[in-house]
Amino acid sequence: MSATGWFTLLPLFILGGASIAVMIAVAIRRSHALAVGLTLIGLALAFASLWVVAPETPRQVTALLIVDSYALFYMGLVIASTFAIVLLSHAYFERHEGNPEELYVLLLVAALGSAVLVASSNFISFFLGLEILSIALYALNAYLHTRRFPLEAGIKYLILAASSAAFLLFGMALIYAELGTMDFARIREMLTASPGASQVILLAGSALIITGFGFKLALVPFHLWTPDIYQGAPAPVAAFVATVSKGAMFALLLRYFYWSGSHHFGAVFLVFTVIAIASMVAGNILAMMQSNVKRVLAYSSIAHMGYVLVAFQAGGRLAVEAVTFYLVAYFITTIGAFGVVTMLSNSEREADEIADYRGLFWRRPVLASVFTAMLLSLAGIPVTAGFVAKFYVIDAGASSAIWLLVFVLIVSSVFGLYYYLRIVVAMYSGLHEEAAAPSSSLLPALSAGGGFVLAVLTILLVWVGVYPATLLQIIHSTVGRAL
Amino acid sequence: MDAVWPIGLYFVLVVLLIGAMLVGSYVLGQRHDDRATGSPYEGGIVSEGSARVRFSARYYLIAMFFVVFDLEAVFIFSWAVAAKEVGWPGYWEIVIFIGVLVATLAYLWRLGALDWSGEPRRRREGKAMPQKL
Numbered sequence: 001m002s003a004t005g006w007f008t009l010l011p012l013f014i015l016g017g018a019s020i021a022v023m024i025a026v027a028i029r030r031s032h033a034l035a036v037g038l039t040l041i042g043l044a045l046a047f048a049s050l051w052v053v054a055p056e057t058p059r060q061v062t063a064l065l066i067v068d069s070y071a072l073f074y075m076g077l078v079i080a081s082t083f084a085i086v087l088l089s090h091a092y093f094e095r096h097e098g099n100p101e102e103l104y105v106l107l108l109v110a111a112l113g114s115a116v117l118v119a120s121s122n123f124i125s126f127f128l129g130l131e132i133l134s135i136a137l138y139a140l141n142a143y144l145h146t147r148r149f150p151l152e153a154g155i156k157y158l159i160l161a162a163s164s165a166a167f168l169l170f171g172m173a174l175i176y177a178e179l180g181t182m183d184f185a186r187i188r189e190m191l192t193a194s195p196g197a198s199q200v201i202l203l204a205g206s207a208l209i210i211t212g213f214g215f216k217l218a219l220v221p222f223h224l225w226t227p228d229i230y231q232g233a234p235a236p237v238a239a240f241v242a243t244v245s246k247g248a249m250f251a252l253l254l255r256y257f258y259w260s261g262s263h264h265f266g267a268v269f270l271v272f273t274v275i276a277i278a279s280m281v282a283g284n285i286l287a288m289m290q291s292n293v294k295r296v297l298a299y300s301s302i303a304h305m306g307y308v309l310v311a312f313q314a315g316g317r318l319a320v321e322a323v324t325f326y327l328v329a330y331f332i333t334t335i336g337a338f339g340v341v342t343m344l345s346n347s348e349r350e351a352d353e354i355a356d357y358r359g360l361f362w363r364r365p366v367l368a369s370v371f372t373a374m375l376l377s378l379a380g381i382p383v384t385a386g387f388v389a390k391f392y393v394i395d396a397g398a399s400s401a402i403w404l405l406v407f408v409l410i411v412s413s414v415f416g417l418y419y420y421l422r423i424v425v426a427m428y429s430g431l432h433e434e435a436a437a438p439s440s441s442l443l444p445a446l447s448a449g450g451g452f453v454l455a456v457l458t459i460l461l462v463w464v465g466v467y468p469a470t471l472l473q474i475i476h477s478t479v480g481r482a483l
Numbered sequence: 484m485d486a487v488w489p490i491g492l493y494f495v496l497v498v499l500l501i502g503a504m505l506v507g508s509y510v511l512g513q514r515h516d517d518r519a520t521g522s523p524y525e526g527g528i529v530s531e532g533s534a535r536v537r538f539s540a541r542y543y544l545i546a547m548f549f550v551v552f553d554l555e556a557v558f559i560f561s562w563a564v565a566a567k568e569v570g571w572p573g574y575w576e577i578v579i580f581i582g583v584l585v586a587t588l589a590y591l592w593r594l595g596a597l598d599w600s601g602e603p604r605r606r607r608e609g610k611a612m613p614q615k616l
Contacts, residue, residue: 006572020586027593 008056008067010049011075012115018042019108026101035101036090039108043083050076063183064125065116069478073324074118074251077331081244082111084335084453088342089236091450095347096144103143110136110240114248121259123172123182126252130168130216133245134161140240141233153232160225164215171208174201184259191261206262210271216249217305218298220278227290230298235350238294239338242301243331250308254323257312272313276405279306280412287419294352296419297337300378303416304330310409311393314400317480321472322396324479328471329377329389329464336374336457340367343450354423359430368427370454377461379420380413385464544596555584 022038050072058068086107093100113133120126138161142154176182178201179190191197214222230238262268283303290296308330311322344351344360344367351357361368377386390413397406464471522530562569562577569576591597 020583023590024586027590 005059005061008053008059009061009065010053011046011072011079012112012119014042014046014049015079015108015112015115018046019105019112022101022108023105026105030099030101032090032094032100035104036086039086039104040083042108043079043086043111047076047079047083050079060121064122064128065119066121067119069481070251070255071119073475073478074248075115077328078111078114078118078244078248081247081331081335082107082240084339084457085236085240085244087449087453088239088335088339089234091447092234092236092342092345094447095345097347098144098146103140106136106140106143107240110140111244114244117248118251118255120252121184121255123176126256127165127169127172129248129252130165130212133248134165137161137237137241137245140237141229143237144234149232150234151232153229156225156232157229160215164212164222167208167215168212171205171210171212174205174208178202178205184256188259188261203265203267206265206268207271209256210268210275213249213253214275217246217253218302219275219305219309220282220302221275223279223282223302226302227295227298230301231292231294231352235294235338235342235345235352238297239335239342242297242334242338246301246305247327247331250305250312250323250327254312254320258315258320269313272309273402273405276306276309276313277408279303279309280408284412284415284419288415290419291354292352293341293354293357293423294350296354296423297334297341300416300419301334303412304378306412307390307393307409310402310405311396313402313405314396316400318399319396321475321480322392324475325392325468325471326389328475329385329461332385332457332460332464333374333377336370336454336461337378339450339454339457340371340374343367343447343454354426357423357426360427362430367454370458371427372424373458373461375420375424377465379417383462383465385461385468388465388468555580 018039018041021042022035025034025038053067054069054072056067057072058066060066086104089100089103089107093103110133113129113131113136116125116129116132120129138154138158141157142151144150145154172182175187178197179187179194181187181190191202211222213219215225218226229241233241256262257268280303283299283301283306287296287299287303290299304326308323308326311319311326313319314322341351344356344364357368357371360371373384377384380386380390390409394406394409397403397409558580559577562573566573
């Protein structure tokens with residue numbers, strides 16, 4: 001192993017080192033601002049290091065990790081999203097009793113796990129990354145451990161994630177038993193080299209692995225945990241679960257199924273088609289029945305993962321770019337939406353009932369406008385990032401002639417409009433009820449960090465929606481080149 | 484499917500064996516209902532009080548420390564037996580590993596997790612420091 005091989009892991013080393021630095025800083029002096037500052041410096045250094053290692057790529061580091069432009073792009077996405085979530089967390093936990101400092105250690109560890117996931121080329125690093133991410137998330141979900149709902153969310157997530165990890169491990173074991181390799185690219189070679197391998201065991205292995213992916217991505221029928229955990233977890237943590245954790249997992253899903261060639265099994269393709277349709281339909285229909293904004297966002301994220309699966313099903317280079325573009329738009333929008341929820345929550349409870357948003361525009365016009373933009377982007381209205389992203393997904397689907405999936409996507413998006421617009425309508429109605437607003441207490445001052453994040457996200461949202469060429473160019477030259 | 488039949492046979496045999504043991508002891512065994520039949524131990528000293536003893540929360544803390552440090556010993560041991568083969572990269576890896584452990588220990592110490600006796604010694608900035616573990 002040469003020195004430069006290790007050198008390309010610099011972003012991972014910086015993330016790991018930053019989490020230890022924050023932990024020691026907490027031990028020496030307990031200060032919220034200090035912990036946040038160190039975390040942000042660590043994330044900024046890790047982000048900058050992506051450019052330092054970029055000339056060395058692509059490079060396989062040990063048998064486990066591959067650092068290529070695809071991995072670096074997703075690492076950048078993970079790190080930037082964590083940066084935004086740390087700023088939101090600062091605003092959120094500043095209003096709470098107790099010790100918020102360890103939260104940042106956990107966030108850094110979870111970001112490290114996600115970065116390992118997007119760079120894995122082997123079952124072992126896949127599982128290690130998944131566990132680093134999941135174990136940090138158990139604690140993050142239950143961070144406000146004196147309250148009932150976060151504790152419940154943490155325990156639910158612990159039990160379900162642990163059992164899905166067991167499914168995943170068993171699937172990996174079956175494939176290893178049949179093919180004798182854990183390396184994604186080698187699996188493809190072995191599949192073509194040994195036609196005598198038992199199809200039953202390989203398919204069982206793939207099915208169990210799909211279960212593991214399905215759980216983490218909250219695809220129907222593995223989605224039952226999602227609404228409870230989004231509702232229970234603190235809003236910034238819910239944003240992390242919805243974006244970084246799912247995005248990293250989807251990046252790995254793409255790499256695994258395209259590299260290993262398992263995607264071309266007829267049965268695997270069929271299963272993903274069924275899961276995609278079920279996620280789009282169930283996510284959108286169940287979201288209509290919710291009266292809690294965080295639960296609406298949970299079901300809408302289930303539907304969005306179904307949309308991304310449509311692009312995944314299309315296959316090929318266009319699909320990889322469409323998936324990546326969609327994920328970037330989804331990250332911007334979801335962090336923005338949870339950011340607004342974070343900004344409105346006070347130390348007693350979170351602003352998560354639709355009733356809390358009645359007449360918000362007349363009280364907090366800027367915040368309401370930002371939330372409107374985010375919701376319209378989730379619904380896929382033109383001039384927002386969500387529209388362009390959905391356009392590329394449909395484009396990828398149409399070019400591969402998977403008409404059924406494209407048709408379901410379009411029809412279920414129409415249903416989706418209903419529940420997004422319901423929240424929007426609530427925000428602009430009730431001018432006269434302002435005095436009697438039940439949630440007039442839910443008006444904490446907008447903090448500088450949180451306001452900054454929301455402003456940047458809104459600008460990005462419109463910029464990507466109006467002029468997507470820059471982002472497309474970046475995706476084309478990094479992600480498109482690698483797979 | 485040919486290769487699977489021994490496992491199927493094994494399952495059947497296990498079920499048969501356990502069934503035979505349960506039914507056999509039920510048929511052959513004697514039944515009686517004396518004064519001490521229902522108590523946990525039929526012979527010896529009569530037990531006192533409830534079996535549901537309350538452990539101090541620190542008991543779990545110590546148990547967790549034991550598991551954590553024991554597992555670390557396992558990793559360091561597995562490095563030690565292969566120290567020559569893995570060479571300098573392996574050495575630096577274990578140095579980083581132990582370094583992280585030391586940092587964690589320092590953190591736990593500062594947090595007061597190692598103060599077994601009642602009140603944590605340090606209460607900084609005037610507010611009580613709840614146990615994180």
